[in-house]
Amino acid sequence: MSALPDDLLRRIMEIGIQSGTLGCADLCRLSIACRRLRFLAADDSLWSHLLFSDFPSDFNFNFNDISSSDVNSKLKRLYKARYESDRYRKRQQQICAVLKLQGKIAEQSGKIRRIELQILEEKDKLDKADAERKYLCQIRHASVALNVWQPEVVRARQEQMVRQCTVPVKSRIKTVEMELSSCKNQIACLRKSLITEKRRLCEAEEKLARVNYHPLQDVEGASLKSGERRITNKKLKLSKTSKF
Known part of the structure; x- marks a missing residue:
C-alpha cells in the first residue's frame, strides 16, 4: 500500500x-x-x-x-x-417509546386484573344461583312427594321444607335459571376479553424487549459471566494445589 x-x-x-x-x-x-x-x-x-x-x-x-x-x-x-x-435525539425517542410502552403494559395489566376480578364475581354469583336452584328443586320435589304416601318422618321433613320457602317455587326457578344463563354468558365474554388483553400485553412486552434490546449488553453480560467462571476455576485450582 x-x-x-x-x-x-x-x-x-x-x-x-x-x-x-x-x-x-x-x-x-x-x-x-x-x-x-x-x-x-x-x-x-x-x-x-x-x-x-x-x-x-x-x-x-x-x-x-x-x-x-x-x-x-x-x-x-x-x-x-x-x-x-442525532444519537441524543434517537436516544430521547427511544426513552419516550419505552415510557409509552411501559404505560401501555401497566394499563393492560390493570385491565387484566379488573377482568379477572369480574370473572371471580360472576363465578361467585353463579355458585350462589346454582345452590339456590338446587334448593328450590329439592323443595319442588318435596311438594310433589307430599301428594303420594310417605313415611311420617320423611313427610314431616318435606312439609317443613315447603313451609320454609316463602317464594313461588316455579317462577323463582325460572328466574334463577335465567340468572345462571346470564352469568355463564358473562363469564364467556369476560374470558374472551381476558384472552385478548393478555395477547395485547404479550405484544407490548415483546415490543418493549425489542426497543430495549442492545446486542452489546448481551455480549458484556456473557463476557462478565465467562470472566467470573474463569476466576472461580482459578480459585478452585489454587485451593486444590494448596491442599497438596
Missing part, C-alpha cells in the same frame, strides 16, 4: 463512501491505522460526502463556527457534532 499514491488512496475512499460500503466508522478505523491514512481520512471532500449522505437535510454549515486548531478536518468535527446530536 505504501507504493500507491495519495490521490489513488483518496479516490478509493471516495468510491467506498459514494457506494455506501465505507461509512464514518470505517473511515475512523482507517484514520487510526497509520499517520498517512489519518491525514487522508481527514480530507474535507470525504466528510462532505458523508454529511450529504447521512444528514442531507442539515447540509448547511458554517466553517467559521469551527476552529482549525484540531488535527481533524472541520467537516469531520461538524459530522461528529451532528452525529452526537
Whole structure:
C-alpha cells in the first residue's frame, strides 16, 4: 500500500463512501491505522460526502463556527457534532417509546386484573344461583312427594321444607335459571376479553424487549459471566494445589 499514491488512496475512499460500503466508522478505523491514512481520512471532500449522505437535510454549515486548531478536518468535527446530536435525539425517542410502552403494559395489566376480578364475581354469583336452584328443586320435589304416601318422618321433613320457602317455587326457578344463563354468558365474554388483553400485553412486552434490546449488553453480560467462571476455576485450582 505504501507504493500507491495519495490521490489513488483518496479516490478509493471516495468510491467506498459514494457506494455506501465505507461509512464514518470505517473511515475512523482507517484514520487510526497509520499517520498517512489519518491525514487522508481527514480530507474535507470525504466528510462532505458523508454529511450529504447521512444528514442531507442539515447540509448547511458554517466553517467559521469551527476552529482549525484540531488535527481533524472541520467537516469531520461538524459530522461528529451532528452525529452526537442525532444519537441524543434517537436516544430521547427511544426513552419516550419505552415510557409509552411501559404505560401501555401497566394499563393492560390493570385491565387484566379488573377482568379477572369480574370473572371471580360472576363465578361467585353463579355458585350462589346454582345452590339456590338446587334448593328450590329439592323443595319442588318435596311438594310433589307430599301428594303420594310417605313415611311420617320423611313427610314431616318435606312439609317443613315447603313451609320454609316463602317464594313461588316455579317462577323463582325460572328466574334463577335465567340468572345462571346470564352469568355463564358473562363469564364467556369476560374470558374472551381476558384472552385478548393478555395477547395485547404479550405484544407490548415483546415490543418493549425489542426497543430495549442492545446486542452489546448481551455480549458484556456473557463476557462478565465467562470472566467470573474463569476466576472461580482459578480459585478452585489454587485451593486444590494448596491442599497438596
